[in-house]
Amino acid sequence: MSSTADRGTHDPRRDFGDFAVELDTVGIGSVDPELCHRLWTECAGRARFAEAVLRAAAAAGVSVDPESTAFADWVVELCPRLSLALGSGDTAAASVLAQLSAVSETTAVRALTAVADDLLGGIGIHDPEGVLIRLRSSGILTRFEDSARGTLLKVPTLIAAKVRHDLRAEVSAEPVVASLLDVLVDHMESAGLVEPELLSDVLLLARHGGHWSQLLRVCEAVGMPMFLLTPRTSCTVLRVLPLKARTSRPGLAFFGSLAEDITADAADDSPARIRAAVIRHTGPGMLRSRLPGKLGDSELNVEEEESRLGEMLVDVIGTVWQLIRLADAGRHGEAAELGIRASAEMRSARARSVVRLLTAIALHHAAEPRRALSVLNEIEGPARAGHVEGDFLLPSIIAWTALIAAVSGDHERADAHLAESDAPSGISRAGSEADPAAAPADSPPTVIIDELVTPPLRIASALRALDRLDLERAEAEFGALSAYPEMRTLWVYLPLIARTLAVLSAEAESGLLFVNDDAQRFQDSGVLSDAEKDLIALGRSTVFIALGQLRWAEIDRDRLSPACDGRIVLDVRSKLVAGRNDEAISCADTWFYHHSLSPRSRAELAAVRAAAKLRTGDETGAQSDFRMAVSLSTWVSSLLPIALLPLPDRSRLIDLTTDSPVWADAANEFSATFAPPAQLVERLRSIGPVSVDIAETPQLNAGEAQLIDLLARGLSVAEIAEELNQVTGTVKNRLSALYRKFGVSNRADVLIRARSFGYLA
Structure with a gap:
């Protein structure tokens, strides 16, 4: 068909010279040479189509902006139907690729192979590479170099808008978009690194077509980094979602409310301000209030969750919520096993990695460091390949690997990951090994969900500094940790670090006593595991030994788990x-x-x-x-x-x-x-x-400790003698020796002293 209403011939492709001449002869006036060249590019050399665009813009009194998608979508509705003078297969291919802004050749081939059946009645495209060559030769597909993504293919803006418009007028448009979405979301679920332009296209296609299940799949496949990759599009697509879409899909409600708050917080829609708002709204403790339901508001039922694994295929947020609830309840072993089973059922590579990260953290709290490090090692490679600057996944894997390795004695792995966290790269944090003061405690986070990155990283750094007797570094890290607003059960490391520092550096006994008594202020939240309780008792006992208060040290030592x-x-x-x-x-x-x-x-x-x-x-x-x-x-x-x-x-x-x-x-x-x-x-x-x-x-043997206990019960000498089956003279001699050991001369004073030394509760 013609690109004009009254001409029955095809609109052939022209080289730039012929294109400019034809525009000059149609009576629309002189066209600026620069605008003429832009029109030639975005209309793929179709002069009659360019003429229709110019006439429509002139009639409406708007400026011509050939590269603008908004202008193209508006103006093509005023232009007659466009015939590309292509075969049915090539026209179908152009219709598919017109849905996307710019793609790699691999993505284009994948899309054409899977989607063309919906346009060709099952015939399919058996030579997608050949189709791409023909589309390029006809100008319907252009090739350009991108500094980050390499060689990309793109349908010119005005041609793409017209093809999309004409396709929507046909019955076949909806299944084409649905199939294309399915193919591209499958790709995102398995891909290591998501292309921002492709993500933007998929988000818009899913939102405009009301494909809510596909939109949720995209959100779970990419996660919160989509706000870093495509800040404007992500906020535009996810804010103010229909109520039905939000209520039936808790994951969309989660991402939708986050998008609304990010948009309200950002001063404008500039990508930099949106990214900064994303980091603020995913800061310490911020995300828990967004999870579907209040944590701990009902009895946890792991068996019920196991029966719902099929639902977890699309409910990553629900799985994360359940893992956090189990962890807060101190049920780390159950959380780890649930995470392993759930991650195996998830289609999205990123969702699996996030759940397996939480699984590794649960294994750490359950005192299974080898399994935890194994899980972290498995997900580190994929996370590294798909890392997005500002994302938490890779930095948190590095941080938790460093912490678990430091705690379990794998110092080489701990040091390697700590060194990487200090490297000047996209996964770095403020400060360096040489200058801990370069990372002030109040410095704002630079990654989303920073509470999974900074606390374990600083704890690992402090523990390794203590190992090296680098007290300056340990104190700097401890100061930053003390000021961190959300520690959860990782707070147990603060009193351990503080007490160890005090034993090594205190210049008076009062310093040790103060640190021991002050440690309670570090308590945050969450139910402590046995391994975490061991850390508290271990630190206290160490201080009491340093003070020479061995009975108090023994009381804390007895609280340690048998495996410690x-x-x-x-x-x-x-x-x-x-x-x-x-x-x-x-x-x-x-x-x-x-x-x-x-x-x-x-x-x-x-x-x-x-x-x-x-x-x-x-x-x-x-x-x-x-x-x-x-x-x-x-x-x-x-x-x-x-x-x-x-x-x-x-x-x-x-x-x-x-x-x-x-x-x-x-x-x-x-x-x-x-x-x-x-x-x-x-x-x-x-x-x-x-x-x-x-x-x-005084150090008491078992017999002396028993005698103290009998005195505390108020027994007389005769009653003690009867209890011990000894004569009263023997009991009196033993009591005199006991009084001398405590430096006192009577029952009341020995009980006071014994209580102060921890021999009596």
């Missing part, structure tokens, strides 16, 4: 501080090669055993054990096993082993912190000055 090898180390350390050196050596010998002991704990036992042998006069054995302790500490990349020894013992052991080659290895391992090797030894000679070497508080 810290129980063994604290017991041996307490024996050393109590002056029971032979018992400390015997206990260390018993447990040293036990399979449950971690390499770091083994280093601590070697150090304590060396100090105990030194006190008994066995200098040769002490030197041997201390060299082993230094070697093991170097191997596990932590100086804490040595630094936590009482200072007098530590200094004497360093003197005895100064010429040992183990110190050269240690200097090499910790050279990043202590450039001159002498600084390392100097730090070890000065750190932890307050910790006591011998406890001054």
Whole structure:
């Protein structure tokens, strides 16, 4: 057909010279050369179609803007039907590609292969590459280079608008768009990196056609990074969604409300302001209120969730909600198993990675670091390939890998991921290893859902700084963590870090007491797992040992779970501080090669055993054990096993082993912190000055502890004698010895002292 109302011939493609001449001869007046060239490009050399565009614009009194999609969509409705002078297959292909702004050749071939059947009655396109060549030769498809995406194909703007308009007038338009959406969403669900222009096209097609299920699939396939990739389009498409679409699909309600708040917050619709608003509205604690229902508002039923796995194919938000609820209830093992099962049923690669990230976090809280690191390792590669600047997924994988590796003793992996987080790239955070002050505590987040990135990253950095005795870095990270608004159960690391710092750096006993009492202020929210409770008890017991309050240390030690090898180390350390050196050596010998002991704990036992042998006069054995302790500490990349020894013992052991080659290895391992090797030894000679070497508080044996308990019950001497099956004279002698041990002379005072030392509740 003609591109004009009164001509029955086709509108052939012209080269630019002939195109300009024909426009000059149709009586529409002189056309600016630059505008003429733009019209030639966007009309694919069709002069009669360009003439119709100019006449329509002149009649309406609007400026001609050939590259504007809005202008093109308006003006083509005023132009006669366009005949492309192509075969039916090529015309169908042009109709498909006209739905998209710019695509790679691979995406074009995929779309044509899958969608053309809807236009050709099942005939299909068997040579899509050949079709693309013919469309290019006819000017219906142009090729251009994009600096980021490479070579792209595009239907000129005015031609694309006209083809779309003509297709909508036909019955076949709706199934074509639906099929095209299905193909492109499938591609996004499996693709590593989503092209922004393609995402924008798909969002608009789904919204304009009312394809709500497909729109939800797009949201789940791309996730919140769609607000970073296509800020304007995402907000335009998702805000003010129809009520039916929101109520029947909680995922759309989630993304829709987020889009509305982002739009209201952004001062204008500039991409930079929208991206900044996205980061603000996904900041610490912000997203929980958007989840479908209040967390913890009903009894969690994992069996019911398992039966709904089929629904999870399109309900990623619901799955995330359930995982968070389980985690908040302290049911981390159940959350991990649910996450593994649910992720296997999800079509979207990104949705699987997000759910598996939460699964790894649950495994960490459930004290399964190896499984957690395995899951994180599996999703790190795909996340790296599809990383979008400002997205949380890859930075959070790096942060949690660093934290879990640091906690479980995999220092090489922890250091590698911490180093990457400090690298100047799209996944970096503020600050650097060399200058922790460069990342102020109040610096705004630079990624969405920052609460999954900054806390674990800073905790890992603080723990590794403590391992290196880099107290300045540890204090800087601790300060930033203390100011962070949302920690959830990760708050348990704050008192551990604070107490360890205090043991290493406090200059008076009051400093240790203050930190121990002040730790309660760090409590945030969530139910603590056994592993997290162990961290609290471990830190408290360590401080009490440093203070020489061994009974209080024992109370916290008894709270540790049976699987925690810290129980063994604290017991041996307490024996050393109590002056029971032979018992400390015997206990260390018993447990040293036990399979449950971690390499770091083994280093601590070697150090304590060396100090105990030194006190008994066995200098040769002490030197041997201390060299082993230094070697093991170097191997596990932590100086804490040595630094936590009482200072007098530590200094004497360093003197005895100064010429040992183990110190050269240690200097090499910790050279990043202590450039001159002498600084390392100097730090070890000065750190932890307050910790006591011998406890001054009375240490009770089992019989004495029983006697204290009987006194506290108010029993008389005669009643105590009857209870113990002893004569009253023996009981009186034992009580006198007990009074002398506490430095008192009567029952009331000994009970007061015993209570203050923790022997009575």
